[in-house]
Amino acid sequence: MPYETIEELPESVKNNLPKHAREIYFAAFNNAWDLYSDPKERRGDASREETAHKVAWAAVKNEYEKDENTGRWKKK
Template identity: 65%
Template sequence: MPYHRNTELPESVKAHLPLHAQDIYRSAFNNAWQEYDRPETRRAGSREATAHKVAWAAVKRRYEKVGEGWQPKH
């Protein structure tokens, strides 16, 4: 279930991340969705859960949570 547009992302992502971070999330999710298509390529969990974990990790490399929002890291 790759995401074609940011508007298709889960509400928890759209409601909290700035647009650039949403782009990062979508791209990382889609790449992980393709990369971890076979169960033997994942440590544990479903394909979707793995892709969401990878996407959040990608966002956290470039952004940090400050209070209730996300800010680019300096």
């Protein structure tokens, strides 16, 4: 189900990503939720929610990376 606010994101997202990265995740997830509503549009047997989370993480990783020393996400 799409998120109505950034505060509704999973704890793993809220507790690890900076605000801008959470905004990217939020927008990408909601867009993917709509885009992949038809199971034929998804790869394999992935659920709609699973696909939307994968798309959201990929969008975040386009602009952010996890620092190997600190474990914190930072802008590329």
